Amino acid sequence: MSFTWPWMLLGLVAVPLLVVAYRAQQRRRDARRDGLAAIGLVPVGGIPGSDRSPHAATVSGTAAPRRPRRDRLRHLAPVLMLAALTVLLVSLARPTASVAEPRREGTVVLAFDISTSMAAKDISPTRLEAAKAAARTFVQRQPSDIRIGVVAFGDSALVSQQPTEDRTQVLGAINRLTPQGATAVGRGIVSSLSAIAGKPIEVGSEPGAADQVEIGYYRSAAIVLLSDGENTTDPDPLEIADLASAAGVKIYTIGVGSTQGTVLQVDGFQISTALDEASLRKISQTTGGTYYAAADSSSLSRVYGSIDLAWTARTQEREVTSWFATAAAVLLLLGAGVSVLRSGRVV
Template sequence: MSFTGFSAPWWFLLLIVVAAVAVGYVLAQRARRKRTMRFSNLALLERVAPKAQGWPRHVPAVLLIVSLILLTVALAGPTAEQKVPRNRATVMLVVDVSLSMEATDVKPTRIKAAQDAATQFAQGLTPGINLGLVSFAGTATVLVAPTTQRQSVVAAIDNLKLAQSTATGEGIFAALQAVQGFSAVVGGAEGPPPARIVLMSDGKQTVPEDLYAPRGAFTAAEEAKKEQVPISTISFGTNHGTVTIDGREVPVDVDDGSLQEVARLSGGDFYQAGSAEQLKEVYQDLGEQIGYELKEADASRPWVVLGTLALIVAAGSALFLGQRLP
């Protein structure tokens, strides 16, 4: 939490009164000393007047001044940036389930590591966010429409099935359609809730081959930009992964370039994860970004508490040292 400003700074004018009280106290002490020095019989004064307590007698007054300063700051309404859980936002998790996810360069397999990380992401996301799930290979399927019920998303993640081809654009378009449908239902007077797509893929698009085709990934990313739905892309896997297809070993390198471009075209961010642990870190980072936002919030409570405590201590010390309130 960082200190940022005040919502009602005009209350600081009270510090003029506090300063006047402090000056008045100093002047009163000087006047008292002068009256004491004018006392004609000093021997009698020593017998009838209480012994001077030295500097401790000023403690109650100092604490009272400190209390007034702290309470004035509280009245001025200090604010601070605080992490506040988001509500209403929509997140579509789009997972590549092409056959390349069978590669074992990420232990135990890419798909298993992806399922574990996605499950943690779903379970750790702020409860007020609506989360949906899309899987894609040669075609895309909306497995779970946006919902705050995490169990259905987790169950769908556990049951992901692999298939041939990689139609990244179809996955993005399916997610956009789900977002639009959900926003039309829950929009209300505040307008549609903010939305984001989290796209995880381990290979380049194969259907269609042209990324700028009408159903291509780049075209879909541009559409997401128009809809104000940024895409956070995750490139998952390594450059030495292989899978066995029809009895022969086929290399399945990740395609960072196209995923970086999808993120750029949509106004989102690109992440690279070459291991299961890195993927979990990426999802954790995304969870923090998506699940929370920084807002200016009231931060006066600590000042009220400190000011009140200082006032109580001032009163207690005055009674203990001088048998009177300051």
């Protein structure tokens, strides 16, 4: 625990001074009461608020005054009020404490195919722009407890935005994407898993290499893969999908393009390209995810509902002045109540 205004704690010096003053006052009261008892002037009912027995002395003078029975609750009310004052003085210093706040969290990585084929115009204005539009709609609909990252893959893959709750950074990373290179869907999934795990993950290109990789378990994470599905480079996307499935990560594939295909002009060459829905469906089915068409951007909101969010506890530094003030008020009311019940007055 720390304090915003620690100098206010100097007020606690008054607490021991009040204790000394209270004990001195009690000694004077006891001495006066003993003197009255010695000459037989203690009334039958006792002195109001006294800790003496009503039969502490006799008026005959033949019997010596008996020491009265102690009232164990005599000091309870002053102690409660002194504790209330102490807690209230501490609250004036504005205490802060690290508080664990439970919340539900999840991570979604948007993996974009930025290969040259994504410049095709069989979806207006282009495949990549359609994918970016669907992703922007998805990002804007997500609740604040979902962290979103962005991965771009062509013939290689990189994490262009680590998972974050800052939607501005995510949208900025999406807007900067441009088409180039070949298509390595497997590498895109590997980089997405790296972003989820928070550490680099390496998978070789030889068959079965993914079976040798252990990355942990992330049931509250998902990958949204936006691609035309035309993979041209190792590793095999289905093998990497098996790795994602073993890690508890579902992959939701978004088909971008038309199954009829189109012809794309690249550096004077004509390249035929079409949406490979079959490959994208296999990837999603392997991990327990779902396949969607890019034009059906509204259905992407169901991705969030399919994520198994995990309960976590985040430690936050919070001012707890109100807690101390409430405790002081409770102690003060208890002290006043005890005092009224014993003597009919608060002090």
